[in-house]
Amino acid sequence: MTDARSSQTRKKNDGSVRDLAYFHIQKMIATGQLVAGNPVSELYLAKELGISRTPVREAIGQLVGEGLLDQIPNRGAVVVQLTRQDIIELYELREALEVYAVGKAASHPVSHADIDRLRELADKILTFKEELMKSGKPALDQEQMQSLTSCDLSFHALLMRLAANSRIVKIVNETRLLIRIFAMHRDGHTIQRLDQMNNHHRDIVRGLSEHDDQLAMRTLSEHIKTSLEERLEEFDHWEREASLRQSLPVFFDLPGRVKDSSR
Amino acid sequence: MTDARSSQTRKKNDGSVRDLAYFHIQKMIATGQLVAGNPVSELYLAKELGISRTPVREAIGQLVGEGLLDQIPNRGAVVVQLTRQDIIELYELREALEVYAVGKAASHPVSHADIDRLRELADKILTFKEELMKSGKPALDQEQMQSLTSCDLSFHALLMRLAANSRIVKIVNETRLLIRIFAMHRDGHTIQRLDQMNNHHRDIVRGLSEHDDQLAMRTLSEHIKTSLEERLEEFDHWEREASLRQSLPVFFDLPGRVKDSSR
DNA sequence: AAAAAAGCTATTGTCGACAATTGGAGACAA
DNA sequence: TTGTCTCCAATTGTCGACAATAGCTTTTTT
Numbered sequence: 001m002t003d004a005r006s007s008q009t010r011k012k013n014d015g016s017v018r019d020l021a022y023f024h025i026q027k028m029i030a031t032g033q034l035v036a037g038n039p040v041s042e043l044y045l046a047k048e049l050g051i052s053r054t055p056v057r058e059a060i061g062q063l064v065g066e067g068l069l070d071q072i073p074n075r076g077a078v079v080v081q082l083t084r085q086d087i088i089e090l091y092e093l094r095e096a097l098e099v100y101a102v103g104k105a106a107s108h109p110v111s112h113a114d115i116d117r118l119r120e121l122a123d124k125i126l127t128f129k130e131e132l133m134k135s136g137k138p139a140l141d142q143e144q145m146q147s148l149t150s151c152d153l154s155f156h157a158l159l160m161r162l163a164a165n166s167r168i169v170k171i172v173n174e175t176r177l178l179i180r181i182f183a184m185h186r187d188g189h190t191i192q193r194l195d196q197m198n199n200h201h202r203d204i205v206r207g208l209s210e211h212d213d214q215l216a217m218r219t220l221s222e223h224i225k226t227s228l229e230e231r232l233e234e235f236d237h238w239e240r241e242a243s244l245r246q247s248l249p250v251f252f253d254l255p256g257r258v259k260d261s262s263r
Numbered sequence: 264m265t266d267a268r269s270s271q272t273r274k275k276n277d278g279s280v281r282d283l284a285y286f287h288i289q290k291m292i293a294t295g296q297l298v299a300g301n302p303v304s305e306l307y308l309a310k311e312l313g314i315s316r317t318p319v320r321e322a323i324g325q326l327v328g329e330g331l332l333d334q335i336p337n338r339g340a341v342v343v344q345l346t347r348q349d350i351i352e353l354y355e356l357r358e359a360l361e362v363y364a365v366g367k368a369a370s371h372p373v374s375h376a377d378i379d380r381l382r383e384l385a386d387k388i389l390t391f392k393e394e395l396m397k398s399g400k401p402a403l404d405q406e407q408m409q410s411l412t413s414c415d416l417s418f419h420a421l422l423m424r425l426a427a428n429s430r431i432v433k434i435v436n437e438t439r440l441l442i443r444i445f446a447m448h449r450d451g452h453t454i455q456r457l458d459q460m461n462n463h464h465r466d467i468v469r470g471l472s473e474h475d476d477q478l479a480m481r482t483l484s485e486h487i488k489t490s491l492e493e494r495l496e497e498f499d500h501w502e503r504e505a506s507l508r509q510s511l512p513v514f515f516d517l518p519g520r521v522k523d524s525s526r
Numbered sequence: 527a528a529a530a531a532a533g534c535t536a537t538t539g540t541c542g543a544c545a546a547t548t549g550g551a552g553a554c555a556a
Numbered sequence: 557t558t559g560t561c562t563c564c565a566a567t568t569g570t571c572g573a574c575a576a577t578a579g580c581t582t583t584t585t586t
Contacts, residue, residue, distance in 0.1 A: 016336075017540070043567070052541045054317075057568085058324060065328040067430075073279075074547050074568055089428045092367070093360075096431065100359030165352045168359065171434065280570070306537070315571045320538085337538060337577050 017051045021059035024049060029068060029079060030177070032184045036081045040069060066174055068181065082182045084235055090175050091228040097172050098156070098224065099217045101163035102204065106213035110162060115209050121155040122201035129194040139188035148189065149180075155201060159220075162208070179231070186234055196226065281318035284308060288326055292342060293440070295447045299344040303332060329437050331444065345445045347498055353438050354491040360435050361419070361487065362480050364426030365467065369476035373425060378472050384418040385464035392457040402451035411452065412443075418464060422483075425471070442494070449497055459489065 025045070028034040040060060046053045060077050063069040069077045082090075128148050132140055140148060153176070160169045189197070200223040207216025288308070291297040303323060309316045323340050326332045332340045345353075391411050395403055403411065416439070423432045452460070463486040470479025 041567075053568090054540055054542095058321070061321060061324060062328060065325060075549080076567060089430050092363070092428050093430050093434075096360050096363030097356075100355070100363070104355070165355050167352045167356050171356075304537075316538090317570055317572095321569095338579085339537065 016055070017049075018055035018058050021045060021049060021051065021056045022062060025059060025063055026068070029181060034079050035184065036079050036181065038079045040077045040079065042076075067178055080178070080181065082178075084232065084239075087179070087182065087231055087235060088228065090179050091224060091231070094172060094175050094179075095221055095224045097168050097175075098160065099221050101160055101165065101168055101172075102208070102220050103213045103217045104165075105159065105162035106208050106211060106216040109211075110208050114158065114162060115205065118155065118158060118201075118205045118208070121151060121158070122198060122205055124151045125194055125198040125201065129191060129198070132191055132194065139190050140194075141188060145186070145188050152197070159204070183231065183234075186231075193230075197223075200226075279318070280312075280314045281321050284312060284314065284319045284322035285325060287312060288322055289331070292331060292444060297342050298447065299342050299444065301342045303340045303342065305339075330441055343441070343444065345441070347495065347502075350442070350445065350494055350498060351491065353442050354487060354494070357435060357438050357442075358484055358487045360431050360438075361423065362484050364423055364428065364431055364435075365471070365483050366476045366480045367428075368422065368425035369471050369474055369479040372474075373471050377421065377425060378468065381418060381421060381464075381468045381471070384414055384421070385461060385468055387414045388457055388461040388464065391452075392454060392461070395454055395457065402453050403457075404451060408449070408451050415460070422467070445498075446494065449494075456493075460486075463489075 025034070025040060034040065040063075042053045042056045042060065046056045049056070060069060060071075064071045064077060068080060070080045071077045080086075125148070128140065128144060131144070156176075157169075157173075160172055163169075200219050203219040204216050204223070207213065207219060288297070288303060297303065303326075305316045305319050305323065309319045312319070323332060323334075327334045327340060331343060333343050334340045343349075388411070391403065391407060394407070419439075420432075420436075423435055426432075463482050466482040467479050467486070470476065470482060
């Protein structure tokens with residue numbers, strides 16, 4: 001145990017074993033190894049990482065503070081299970097902050113380099129569209145979606161950076177991560193959806209380059225509202241399925257799944 | 264030690280000793296017993312509260328997460344020292360969220376009870392104005408300011424509640440608390456300032472009752488921007504004073520103060 | 527006497543152990 | 557068979573102890 005610790009001392013994280021646990025859990029969630037409802041046990045994780053419960057406990061505490069985990073006082077922590085209302089609230093939060101940020105950014109001069117970079121990221125969506133049209137399939141597959149998401153993330157991240165408010169950036173990032181927890185298994189985008197995304201992004205960039213803060217804000221607001229609608233549809237669809245599943249008799253399926261996922 | 268714990272078990276906080284430490288520190292900061300820059304020692308607080316370091320440590324961790332404390336890796340935690348940029352960022356955050364929230368609230372029907380309560384809270388400012396005019400003094404004293412602040416807080420808190428978004432409410436509350444840390448020793452409001460506040464609040468309520476979301480949003484935005492300007496003036500004034508103080512030779516004053524504050 | 531090195535002290539980071547609580551399994555009665 | 561009660565297992569909340577680190581003091585060297 002002591003050997004294990006000394007062997008992996010100060011490797012990639014900034015030194016503290018606590019951060020090791022923190023990033024470990026975060027990654028487990030981000031990659032879908034832990035999904036909504038899964039328990040996060042202190043003792044188990046401590047054993048898995050070869051460390052004591054204390055740093056794991058602190059890491060969990062931080063994740064709880066950031067809203068990624070829910071904690072039931074004497075019962076442990078689980079990955080948050082977002083409700084419909086949660087999703088609405090998260091998107092409203094994003095809308096409030098991102099729209100404000102883009103308005104502020106558009107009111108100040110933006111460097112050509114940043115504009116170009118934004119345009120570049122916006123245009124990448126067109127690449128996906130062409131790819132999709134050529135393939136003949138109705139929607140993007142999972143790999144493409146992941147790539148697109150990363151591209152979309154960069155676009156919005158840069159947008160936020162232009163507003164020069166670190167706190168807003170931090171909250172928006174946390175909010176997006178939280179939304180992503182729920183959005184693991186979402187449907188691929190269709191051609192129309194890609195078109196719409198591209199139009200939105202294009203107008204936002206135009207608003208920025210022409211100092212038209214109203215255009216940028218209005219467009220981003222609509223952009224986010226569209227995303228929300230999409231997510232709510234997915235949510236309702238998923239919930240309907242779940243309620244069907246629950247109404248069926250539970251033989252060996254559910255217990256097995258629960259045990260596996262927590263392992 | 265054990266006796267002390269069992270005697271004060273489950274008093275007012277929800278049972279955990281950790282929350283005891285959390286609220287203790289928070290109150291110390293809110294009441295000005297701990298001011299910006301003061302160290303917050305785990306061991307000292309643990310002794311003071313008659314508990315172990317662990318829950319104190321967790322409480323500090325949470326406060327750090329909420330931005331009330333700054334933590335230097337192996338050196339301990341101190342009450343945050345807000346910079347000029349911090350103040351700007353915090354007010355921008357408030358503006359983004361509160362303006363959005365009031366816009367949403369104004370777009371939905373608001374109950375008469377809430378409108379009346381808001382009007383009541385807004386009118387209280389007039390009471391302070393009359394009090395001030397009668398007294399003949401140029402500005403409110405500290406006690407009056409505290410009372411006014413509490414009144415202002417209630418107004419904005421209710422306003423936020425109307426938007427029905429718990430996350431926004433939470434962040435706004437944290438942000439306001441953070442601002443209050445800095446604003447402990449601020450100047451009392453003048454008659455004009457009270458007038459302006461009252462006008463703003465009145466227009467906001469009007470915007471809500473008449474479903475004029477644009478009016479409500481515009482007014483609140485201006486309201487917050489005014490507060491920011493005020494705070495920045497205070498900050499610059501205070502900083503100028505501090506820099507003067509620092510240019511003087513340090514005999515016994517500074518070291519003594521530092522040691523006392525940590526005791 | 528000044529600078530560098532060594533040691534000291536106070537504080538945090540981490541650990542293993544114990545107590546308290548909670549949910550459920552199993553016994554028992556109706 | 558079903559409802560209730562008791563006991564058990566698992567997990568968290570808290571504790572005291574030890575190790576590591578960083579700043580400060582003292583000593584040594586030039």
